[in-house]
Amino acid sequence: MELAGLVKRYGPATAVDGLSLTARRGEVTAILGPNGAGKTTTVEVCEGYRRADGGTVRVLGLDPVRDAAALKPRLGVMLQAGGIPPAVPAGEYLSTLSRFHVKPHDTAWLLDIAGLTAHAKTPYKRLSGGQQQRLSLAAAVLGRPELVFLDEPTAGMDPQARHATWDLVTALRADGVSVILTTHFMEEAERLADHVVIIDHGRTVADGSPVSLTGSAGQLRFRAEPGLDLDSLLAALPAGSAGKESPAGRYLIEVPGGTVQPALLAAVTAWCADRGVLPSSLQIESRTLEDVFLELTGRDLRG
Amino acid sequence: MTTTAATATATAAEPGTWTPAPGAAPLRRMIAAQAVQETRQLVRNGEQLTLMLVIPLLLLVAFSLEPLVNFGGGYTRIDFLTPGVIALAVMSTAFTSQAIGTGFERRYGVLKRLGATPLSRQGLIAAKTATVIAVELLQAVIILLVGLALGWSPDASPAAVVVVPLLVLLGTAAFSGLALLLAGTLRAEATLAAANLIYVVLLGIGGVVFPLTKFPAGARPLLELLPTGALSTGLRGALANANAFPARDVLTLAVWAVVSVALAARFFRWE
Numbered sequence: 001m002e003l004a005g006l007v008k009r010y011g012p013a014t015a016v017d018g019l020s021l022t023a024r025r026g027e028v029t030a031i032l033g034p035n036g037a038g039k040t041t042t043v044e045v046c047e048g049y050r051r052a053d054g055g056t057v058r059v060l061g062l063d064p065v066r067d068a069a070a071l072k073p074r075l076g077v078m079l080q081a082g083g084i085p086p087a088v089p090a091g092e093y094l095s096t097l098s099r100f101h102v103k104p105h106d107t108a109w110l111l112d113i114a115g116l117t118a119h120a121k122t123p124y125k126r127l128s129g130g131q132q133q134r135l136s137l138a139a140a141v142l143g144r145p146e147l148v149f150l151d152e153p154t155a156g157m158d159p160q161a162r163h164a165t166w167d168l169v170t171a172l173r174a175d176g177v178s179v180i181l182t183t184h185f186m187e188e189a190e191r192l193a194d195h196v197v198i199i200d201h202g203r204t205v206a207d208g209s210p211v212s213l214t215g216s217a218g219q220l221r222f223r224a225e226p227g228l229d230l231d232s233l234l235a236a237l238p239a240g241s242a243g244k245e246s247p248a249g250r251y252l253i254e255v256p257g258g259t260v261q262p263a264l265l266a267a268v269t270a271w272c273a274d275r276g277v278l279p280s281s282l283q284i285e286s287r288t289l290e291d292v293f294l295e296l297t298g299r300d301l302r303g
Numbered sequence: 304m305t306t307t308a309a310t311a312t313a314t315a316a317e318p319g320t321w322t323p324a325p326g327a328a329p330l331r332r333m334i335a336a337q338a339v340q341e342t343r344q345l346v347r348n349g350e351q352l353t354l355m356l357v358i359p360l361l362l363l364v365a366f367s368l369e370p371l372v373n374f375g376g377g378y379t380r381i382d383f384l385t386p387g388v389i390a391l392a393v394m395s396t397a398f399t400s401q402a403i404g405t406g407f408e409r410r411y412g413v414l415k416r417l418g419a420t421p422l423s424r425q426g427l428i429a430a431k432t433a434t435v436i437a438v439e440l441l442q443a444v445i446i447l448l449v450g451l452a453l454g455w456s457p458d459a460s461p462a463a464v465v466v467v468p469l470l471v472l473l474g475t476a477a478f479s480g481l482a483l484l485l486a487g488t489l490r491a492e493a494t495l496a497a498a499n500l501i502y503v504v505l506l507g508i509g510g511v512v513f514p515l516t517k518f519p520a521g522a523r524p525l526l527e528l529l530p531t532g533a534l535s536t537g538l539r540g541a542l543a544n545a546n547a548f549p550a551r552d553v554l555t556l557a558v559w560a561v562v563s564v565a566l567a568a569r570f571f572r573w574e
Binding site: 047048049069072073074075077079081082083084085086087088092093096097099100101102103113141143144145146167168170171172174175176177 | 315316317318319320321322323324325326327328332333335336337339340343344347348408411412413415416418419420421422423574
């Protein structure tokens with residue numbers, strides 16, 4: 001899947017503003033971004049729901065709007081919410097959908113792997129949120145697709161179902177299915193994705209494997225009163241340390257390419273002690289995707 | 304449940320389970336599957352069933368057994384009512400029920416999700432049409448049987464075999480176009496309210512149980528140009544008056560069908 005310079009406007013608002021990304025076949029690509037960043041719009045352009053206002057879109061080498069008839073059977077789609085008639089029983093929904101495909105998976109087996117066998121006759125509206133998500137996921141993989149779009153697949157699932165879903169994505173990938181995933185869970189992206197794309201304000205702000213994005217830099221975080229003199233603090237630390245305050249009152253000291261050594265911790269606390277500052281929530285950790293995300297967008301994913 | 308999900312994962316992870324093998328089923332099979340599901344949905348839905356069967360049958364029985372209205376025109380009560388109630392049944396299925404159903408499908412993202420399946424929009428419209436016609440046939444059989452049991456004796460020319468299906472098909476197209484115009488442009492709740500209101504108004508002024516001859520002479524030509532008025536008048540002409548070809552009513556319904564379907568095609572929004 002390849003997007004170059006994608007632009008999508010809704011009236012005067014620009015939802016996607018020159019976004020480019022490449023998702024390779026057979027890989028799991030995670031698209032991360034704060035609410036309103038353009039994730040869903042981007043995915044919906046690829047699914048053929050929306051026509052791009054600019055740029056080029058190729059999905060499995062096809063144009064999602066012009067070649068819709070050829071492309072649709074090869075895709076599996078799980079929408080963020082809904083899409084299933086509320087009064088239709090889970091089993092009946094899957095059997096109807098299975099009649100749309102030449103070689104669908106067995107409906108009873110799919111219900112089983114979705115943990116819904118006992119609910120085959122339950123109307124969609126009476127399923128719990130997590131069960132609804134699992135049914136929607138089962139529907140997305142039913143037609144043996146080549147490329148699966150999962151929009152927030154584990155939102156509302158309990159931890160057990162979430163792990164089962166992660167195992168399913170792993171199994172899909174192992175069998176050569178490409179997966180495009182949007183998610184709010186960093187752990188999900190870190191575990192599953194070969195390739196992570198972070199978008200904000202309709203543009204790509206970072207792009208790479210989870211490891212290349214998080215790097216190996218050790219970091220030290222603490223909270224204290226806002227407005228400490230960072231230049232002075234950095235001057236007291238071993239050479240090569242970097243630091244910043246974002247948001248106010250939250251400090252981050254990084255050792256790019258290295259790990260935090262005991263001497264660095266001692267220097268930070270000594271510097272604070274000299275000024276009568278008590279750092280709280282002091283943590284030493286490696287960077288996570290969440291940190292990368294927060295730094296790049298200034299926003300919490302779930303916020 | 305937890306156990307089920309955990310055990311199942313082992314099966315799902317078997318190598319080769321998910322190897323891609325996509326492909327669209329033949330169009331006819333997709334349309335049939337979708338139509339069967341939509342028909343089941345309608346038959347299971349109590350409110351829709353009330354609208355499509357209970358109300359027409361109640362009107363048929365109540366107005367034929369009790370002299371609530373003097374129909375005039377030399378008809379027996381049941382001979383006047385049966386064609387009108389068939390027109391009402393067509394309106395309830397093709398217009399009211401379809402508008403409400405489609406409005407909520409749009410709201411719940413059902414139409415959007417179907418847009419990601421191999422079933423094309425034309426295929427979906429074909430499935431909806433097949434559903435409406437299947438339900439209408441079911442209604443027709445029940446209404447005709449109840450009518451006959453109540454002493455209905457149609458006075459029809461042989462041409463009625465062609466004219467009645469033609470009127471019903473044109474009426475179905477006209478009402479479906481209006482239904483999709485409402486459902487595809489308004490919010491689901493507004494569609495629900497408008498479809499029910501229009502149903503009640505057209506039941507009152509559409510020549511279903513109250514003869515159009517009872518309305519002021521100036522209003523009658525207009526009422527006969529409404530789709531319900533044209534359908535009930537045309538059906539009554541064919542089934543009670545041995546009128547070989549109710550040309551004006553056929554033409555009226557054809558114009559409604561062309562205009563409403565064109566407007567629906569132009570303004571329908573899928574999300």
